[in-house]
Amino acid sequence: MSDAPRSHGRKTIRPSLKPRDLMTEAPALARAWHAQVITLFPEAFPGILGLSLTGKALQQELWQLQTVPLRAFGEGKHRNVDDTPAGGGAGMVLRPDVMGAAIEHARSQQHPGAPLIYLSPRGKPFSQAMARDMAQRPGVTLICGRFEGLDQRVIDHYRIAEVSIGDYVLTGGELAAQVMLDAAVRLLPGVLGNADSTEEESFSDGLLEHPQYTRPAEWQGRTIPDVLLSGHHGEIAKWRRQQSEDLTRTRRPDLWNALKARKDVP
Numbered sequence: 001m002s003d004a005p006r007s008h009g010r011k012t013i014r015p016s017l018k019p020r021d022l023m024t025e026a027p028a029l030a031r032a033w034h035a036q037v038i039t040l041f042p043e044a045f046p047g048i049l050g051l052s053l054t055g056k057a058l059q060q061e062l063w064q065l066q067t068v069p070l071r072a073f074g075e076g077k078h079r080n081v082d083d084t085p086a087g088g089g090a091g092m093v094l095r096p097d098v099m100g101a102a103i104e105h106a107r108s109q110q111h112p113g114a115p116l117i118y119l120s121p122r123g124k125p126f127s128q129a130m131a132r133d134m135a136q137r138p139g140v141t142l143i144c145g146r147f148e149g150l151d152q153r154v155i156d157h158y159r160i161a162e163v164s165i166g167d168y169v170l171t172g173g174e175l176a177a178q179v180m181l182d183a184a185v186r187l188l189p190g191v192l193g194n195a196d197s198t199e200e201e202s203f204s205d206g207l208l209e210h211p212q213y214t215r216p217a218e219w220q221g222r223t224i225p226d227v228l229l230s231g232h233h234g235e236i237a238k239w240r241r242q243q244s245e246d247l248t249r250t251r252r253p254d255l256w257n258a259l260k261a262r263k264d265v266p
């Protein structure tokens, strides 16, 4: 600790009144799926989620999005949220007291059944199964990290689940939060026009999706496979299944082996 320019143990004074004007007030939609995002960049939301199907669903109040600006819980005149890493090293770490206050505030306005998740490259890899599970809960509270990430004590104290969107490092959790919310929101009842479309797509049955085609019937000398134009539903289903299996076996042997293990086939 001795090489840290600032003390990690300093006493802090917390104003008794939270700067409520800086918060998005919890919308009073008792039944809508409730997403909360704790972030230093609330202006990044709804971002892409405000467009297309997820945006329409937001307007229709099929889900609600509440940002909790971490800065509002910062310390002192400058509302500091971070400090240098204990033990030295590059970058800054988000303070546990500041993040703790933001979490308490968020959770006081969240359904207790909504999971608390920290977006982190060290987390469990995000999957369609996790998206499905999230969509079945009353909502979710997502914590976006920045800099070197979160003080470990706040993760331990609140038993926060860590989730990663892939083996690469982003500068912050905001894009990852939007990825996860997009994947969950499209599974909420009423968000996609066609309820069947989430049942047949990639990953839903452990397979990648078959190729898709549309008009024109011929393009650049390339035609649509005859079977798809045959009107024979049984043959079409068989062809699609075969394509799905071939694609999964060749592109994603990991998925293919997992599927075989589940189904107990050699």
Ligand code: SAH
Pocket: 118, 119, 120, 121, 122, 143, 144, 145, 146, 147, 148, 149, 150, 163, 164, 165, 166, 167, 168, 169, 170, 171, 172, 173, 174, 176
């Ligand atoms: N020092 C950390 C990386 C911090 S990146 C490490 O090496 O593990 C800053 C923030 O971006 C993280 O706190 C996290 O919230 C977010 N982030 C970066 N990559 C991510 C990923 N693959 N999945 C989810 N969140 C990620």
